[in-house]
Amino acid sequence: MDFGPYLMLATLEGAVTAAVLALTASGLALVFGVMRVVNVAHGEFFMLGSVLAWWVTQMVGDTAAVGFAVALIVVPVLVGVLAAVTDMTVLKRIDYDPERTIVATIGILYILQQVTLMTYGPDARPVSPPFNTRIALPWFEFVDGKIGLYWPWGLSITSYKLAVIGAAGVILIALWLVMTRSKLGLLMRATEQDRDMALAFGIPVERIYAMVFGLGAAMAALAAVLIVPIQQAHYLMGADPLLLSFIVVIIGGLGSFPGTVLAALLIGLSDGIISVFFSPTLAKILATLVVAMVLVFRPQGLFGAKRT
Amino acid sequence: MTKSKTVPATGARPTRRDALKTLALGGAAAATVPLWARYAGAQTSEPIKVGFQVHRTGIGAAYGRWYDRTTSAAAALINEQGGINGRPLEIVSEDDGTDPKRGAEVVEKFATQHNCDIGFGTLFSHVVIGSAPRAGELKLPYFVVSEGHHVASGMLNRYTLQPGITDVKSQVQAMAPFVADNLGKKVTMIFPDFAFGHDHRDYFTAAIEAQGGEVLEHIAIPPTETSFTKYFPKIPRDTEVIYHVMVGPAVLTFVKELGEFFGPQRPEMFGFIDSLEAVDIGSPGLEFLDGTYFWEGNPRYAQDDQSDYDAFFRERVGVDANGASISDPKDVSTYAHMFGCWETLHVVKAGMESAGYQGPKDRAALIEAVEAMTDLPHSNAHPQGAKIFNGKTHQVFGHQYITKVVDGKLLLVHTTSIEDTFYPDEVDYTTQTL
Numbered sequence: 230m231d232f233g234p235y236l237m238l239a240t241l242e243g244a245v246t247a248a249v250l251a252l253t254a255s256g257l258a259l260v261f262g263v264m265r266v267v268n269v270a271h272g273e274f275f276m277l278g279s280v281l282a283w284w285v286t287q288m289v290g291d292t293a294a295v296g297f298a299v300a301l302i303v304v305p306v307l308v309g310v311l312a313a314v315t316d317m318t319v320l321k322r323i324d325y326d327p328e329r330t331i332v333a334t335i336g337i338l339y340i341l342q343q344v345t346l347m348t349y350g351p352d353a354r355p356v357s358p359p360f361n362t363r364i365a366l367p368w369f370e371f372v373d374g375k376i377g378l379y380w381p382w383g384l385s386i387t388s389y390k391l392a393v394i395g396a397a398g399v400i401l402i403a404l405w406l407v408m409t410r411s412k413l414g415l416l417m418r419a420t421e422q423d424r425d426m427a428l429a430f431g432i433p434v435e436r437i438y439a440m441v442f443g444l445g446a447a448m449a450a451l452a453a454v455l456i457v458p459i460q461q462a463h464y465l466m467g468a469d470p471l472l473l474s475f476i477v478v479i480i481g482g483l484g485s486f487p488g489t490v491l492a493a494l495l496i497g498l499s500d501g502i503i504s505v506f507f508s509p510t511l512a513k514i515l516a517t518l519v520v521a522m523v524l525v526f527r528p529q530g531l532f533g534a535k536r537t
Numbered sequence: 538m539t540k541s542k543t544v545p546a547t548g549a550r551p552t553r554r555d556a557l558k559t560l561a562l563g564g565a566a567a568a569t570v571p572l573w574a575r576y577a578g579a580q581t582s583e584p585i586k587v588g589f590q591v592h593r594t595g596i597g598a599a600y601g602r603w604y605d606r607t608t609s610a611a612a613a614l615i616n617e618q619g620g621i622n623g624r625p626l627e628i629v630s631e632d633d634g635t636d637p638k639r640g641a642e643v644v645e646k647f648a649t650q651h652n653c654d655i656g657f658g659t660l661f662s663h664v665v666i667g668s669a670p671r672a673g674e675l676k677l678p679y680f681v682v683s684e685g686h687h688v689a690s691g692m693l694n695r696y697t698l699q700p701g702i703t704d705v706k707s708q709v710q711a712m713a714p715f716v717a718d719n720l721g722k723k724v725t726m727i728f729p730d731f732a733f734g735h736d737h738r739d740y741f742t743a744a745i746e747a748q749g750g751e752v753l754e755h756i757a758i759p760p761t762e763t764s765f766t767k768y769f770p771k772i773p774r775d776t777e778v779i780y781h782v783m784v785g786p787a788v789l790t791f792v793k794e795l796g797e798f799f800g801p802q803r804p805e806m807f808g809f810i811d812s813l814e815a816v817d818i819g820s821p822g823l824e825f826l827d828g829t830y831f832w833e834g835n836p837r838y839a840q841d842d843q844s845d846y847d848a849f850f851r852e853r854v855g856v857d858a859n860g861a862s863i864s865d866p867k868d869v870s871t872y873a874h875m876f877g878c879w880e881t882l883h884v885v886k887a888g889m890e891s892a893g894y895q896g897p898k899d900r901a902a903l904i905e906a907v908e909a910m911t912d913l914p915h916s917n918a919h920p921q922g923a924k925i926f927n928g929k930t931h932q933v934f935g936h937q938y939i940t941k942v943v944d945g946k947l948l949l950v951h952t953t954s955i956e957d958t959f960y961p962d963e964v965d966y967t968t969q970t971l
Contacts, residue, residue, distance in 0.1 A: 235770050242767050351598030353786030357821055363800050383769055383798045460763045463786045465595075469763070504767040509759070 243501020248397035256448030272471025278450030312446030358458035482533025588647030595635030637667025691964025701881030707958035721777025722750035
């Protein structure tokens with residue numbers, strides 16, 4: 230493939246990765262920002278989202294579009310409620326102690342993964358996309374000094390992939406508005422800045438914590454529902470999103486929303502482009518190298534404020 | 538152990554009536570003992586234990602499910618026919634998570650904890666390569682159903698045998714003439730990046746070059762990958778044939794994205810059915826496969842000239858004419874591979890019978906008995922077709938099938954001869970000590 234169309238294809242593929250990653254990582258960043266909880270089970274909430282999406286579409290059994298629409302609404306709510314319950318029954322009991330929450334969420338990771346294996350089974354199962362048209366993209370070339378268009382082999386995207394990119398943008402803007410413009414966002418930010426002071430002002434901190442943990446997991450589940458028609462639901466699929474989300478959150482600055490989104494774009498696009506031109510392994514190596522460099526030279530991340 | 542009784546010289550001798558009573562009691566007791574205890578004639582009625590290393594979880598799970606069903610069906614059949622040397626066959630299953638490290642541990646459990654007579658059933662080549670050395674150290678006969686060339690290449694040991702399924706080297710060698718003659722000579726290969734895929738890369742490349750063709754590009758993809766489009770731009774423009782083989786949970790995504798990449802302008806395609814094992818060929822997004830070709834170890838769809846043996850095998854395992862489970866038409870089998878478990882167990886039975894196998898002390902005799910086998914005729918024991926076993930390389934050779942996708946079904950278009958799959962021996966395991 231020529232360089233131009235090659236780069237364009239890589240960018241489009243990278244954009245899909247980046248879109249899903251931005252949603253997943255912002256959930257992780259939200260939980261860390263407000264609660265100071267490093268949620269190692271985040272990837273499993275992602276996995277649960279796609280497995281439940283398969284389950285819901287099977288239950289609804291109507292056309293692919295109806296089943297998918299129901300899943301898009303029901304699944305994040307289900308996962309969010311489950312996460313909130315986990316917060317109240319596990320994390321609250323150990324007083325959100327940093328070390329113990331890490332161990333506890335590792336435990337939750339294994340419980341979710343193994344329960345899925347025991348019930349849903351070890352198979353990868355597909356979910357039909359609500360719509361999926363292949364869109365061939367043109368490229369230009371100079372023939373006799375004039376610009377002409379042609380359709381290179383393989384330069385294409387599907388309408389569904391475009392929709393995923395669009396949907397991720399809309400959801401991120403909505404999350405941003407909730408955080409900055411709504412009362413709930415205000416309470417969250419107050420809790421983030423000073424938990425004790427917030428409590429003194431009558432903010433129900435425990436309920437906010439449960440809500441934030443649920444919202445974070447719901448973001449991961451939403452990303453999973455969007456990606457599952459492109460990939461497939463499988464009980465081991467949580468590992469990659471977890472690793473990439475951590476990379477994104479560390480580069481962007483723990484708890485910084487704009488930093489997270491920007492880092493997701495950076496990692497997603499570079500993953501797409503480096504994978505296409507070199508190898509996917511090199512993409513992962515470079516991403517982890519960037520993390521190491523950020524931790525050495527700018528430990529608070531690109532956008533994170535220094536914490537005292 | 539029971540103590541031997543002596544009849545006291547002064548005691549009352551048993552009357553005829555007492556003797557009859559005892560016999561009647563004995564008869565009643567015999568009628569109530571479970572089935573496994575009824576194998577008369579054997580010196581012991583202890584079951585022969587086959588340690589079944591099954592990929593119940595991990596990336597090989599779909600294969601594991603069907604290997605499990607086929608193995609159970611074969612064991613049930615063998616037991617109905619009186620077991621092995623008059624002893625019932627017992628399958629001891631252990632999940633290895635499709636993981637080489639766990640695989641070696643499972644082999645160890647078979648030998649030391651479960652006291653299995655043999656180990657059996659491993660598919661994924663990296664698990665075989667990880668487990669076989671331990672089986673050799675423990676002197677546990679290890680019957681793999683893996684397709685990898687690692688057995689015949691001499692990489693493993695005398696205790697590892699592959700008598701129920703052919704290896705990749707012989708498969709691809711038999712495919713290359715068909716690809717070069719019918720599809721094209723400029724090939725791009727897409728394969729999984731581990732031992733099994735490397736066998737494809739090395740041996741198909743050599744085989745197609747021998748046919749005057751060439752491989753333009755090798756594209757290796759990790760078997761745990763979940764998205765594939767990013768690999769496809771490496772396919773050169775002048776490719777005439779795409780040769781694809783993929784494994785892992787995401788095979789359906791792989792084939793779908795291959796279709797989306799090419800759109801209406803696809804080149805010829807030749808795939809190993811591994812890319813679609815356990816996947817319904819009628820799944821949405823796979824329509825572009827119509828007119829493409831597949832290697833199949835055993836044709837998934839019952840063909841017009843289906844043999845009675847294949848019909849028998851399907852019925853016993855519970856597979857319908859479309860290669861799916863009788864109880865759930867959406868549960869598509871790994872039909873091109875799973876016959877290997879059935880055939881291997883029958884080889885084990887024949888080997889144990891000819892060796893007069895009694896227990897673990899006869900393990901070496903079992904190996905020698907299997908090494909002595911040559912012709913395995915097409916039969917209920919070998920429903921995929923006739924085979925020839927090479928005792929020196931521990932590898933079996935057999936017919937290969939090429940099918941074409943026509944209206945969403947795989948129709949047989951070519952059957953290779955067994956001779957097409959031969960290559961010179963690379964090892965003589967019989968020179969190694971037992």
